[in-house]
Amino acid sequence: MKLYGFAGTRSQRALWGLKEVDADFEFISVNLLEGEHKRPEFLRLNPAGKVPVLVDGDQVIPESAAIVLYLADKYPQKGLLPADLNERAQVYRWTLFAVTELEQPLWRITRHTLVYPPDQRLPADIELARADFATMAAILEAHLDARDFIVGDRLTVADCVTAYLIDWANEVRLIDAFPRLQAYLERLYARPEAPKRIAEARKAA
Known part of the structure; x- marks a missing residue:
């Protein structure tokens, strides 16, 4: 998996989820101060031009809360979503x-x-x-x-x-x-x- 993000932003949420489930991932910095989130290659991942974005194979998931929910479903044994x-x-x-x-x-x-x-x-x-x-x-x-x-x-x-x-x-x-x-x-x-x-x-x- 690859997480596109920038320090101090909602990317921290996605990082938290990834660490809690002990996932193997690569963090790719998208420097908002230098406008990297407006470049065509990033906009192809998220047309909204916002971080974070998680890429897992063919899955491209923007929105930090959605990423954490996805990870909870992908790793149910980690308990981020209760069974009850x-x-x-x-x-x-x-x-x-x-x-x-x-x-x-x-x-x-x-x-x-x-x-x-x-x-x-x-x-x-x-x-x-x-x-x-x-x-x-x-x-x-x-x-x-x-x-x-x-x-x-x-x-x-x-x-x-x-x-x-x-x-x-x-x-x-x-x-x-x-x-x-x-x-x-x-x-x-x-x-x-x-x-x-x-x-x-x-x-x-």
Whole structure:
């Protein structure tokens, strides 16, 4: 397998999944700062021009959460998706909660602070996004009461997807008021299979 990605981005999620299932893979850096994601050879893999992309034989899979779900199905013995249907449903629920309710406000903040040209940035939307994130983070904070993982008693897809977002939120000081999320972040990234934290990955790039 080949993983096309860039340090500190959602590629960290895919790396986490690959490490958790102990997969043999090659990491191919796509330098976003130099525009490599806009080159024709990469756009043939992902017309959206975004990383990560996993290539496994004839399978070409963009979208970080989809990659982790694919790996969970490819390596069922690793337990990233529970065998029990009810627990599996909860993994799906929290994975989608992460990418819709937590990730979107974080991405809005990033767009209006780094991605958009200065004349297109909306400071007011940054504040709205911060408030939106805090509202949804409070739900996860409550859910993590007396829990080490989001679903069940072991790491699942939901954790691979969500832990990266909590690290992202930590980068912009959005979890200061959430002690369980802070503890969850430290606990998950203490795993030997965990990828580098966002700040560490960027420094090493």
